[in-house]
Amino acid sequence: MLHEILYSSAATSSMTSAQLSALAIQSSESNHEGGISGCLVYHKREFMQLLEGEQDEIENLLAKIIKDSRNTNLKVIWQGPIEQRAFASWGMAFVNLEEGTKPSGIQEMIEQGLNSAQITGHHSTARELFEIIRKEML
Numbered sequence: 001m002l003h004e005i006l007y008s009s010a011a012t013s014s015m016t017s018a019q020l021s022a023l024a025i026q027s028s029e030s031n032h033e034g035g036i037s038g039c040l041v042y043h044k045r046e047f048m049q050l051l052e053g054e055q056d057e058i059e060n061l062l063a064k065i066i067k068d069s070r071n072t073n074l075k076v077i078w079q080g081p082i083e084q085r086a087f088a089s090w091g092m093a094f095v096n097l098e099e100g101t102k103p104s105g106i107q108e109m110i111e112q113g114l115n116s117a118q119i120t121g122h123h124s125t126a127r128e129l130f131e132i133i134r135k136e137m138l
């Protein structure tokens, strides 16, 4: 049964684009091996990530991420079964919202911060964010 976990967390220090690329590449490779897909978003020292895959696999990964000293204050926004993957062709799509053009429609959403009660309190808002990003990446 396929599952998804959606969470946000705070970066412990601001990450350079080189550090973020290294994390994205390593994650993508290792996720492909574990049959995990999803999308990681970074903005103003905050992360939001969607993990998709077998429940055991993504729960094990989440446990590793919780212990990872690069982030703290991790909050699970939503988790549950899914019928299909949103980011099937990606090990881990990565979007740095500080660089390049932001997908239109998300500016208002991210103003309060990815790890804010504003977004984490409404999982529909967080899901909408990934839906907009997904469409942008097609």
Ligand SMILES: Cc1cc2nc3c(=O)[nH]c(=O)nc-3n(C[C@H](O)[C@H](O)[C@H](O)COP(=O)(O)O)c2cc1C
Residues within 6 Å of the ligand: 009, 023, 026, 027, 028, 030, 031, 040, 047, 049, 061, 064, 065, 066, 068, 070, 071, 092
């Ligand atoms: C915000 C954040 C997101 C991460 N996402 C992933 C991911 O999708 N896949 C992954 O393998 N590691 C991810 N990592 C890295 C893991 O925390 C961990 O370093 C990695 O799985 C290697 O763990 P291991 O050496 O114990 O196998 C992430 C780390 C952070 C801080």
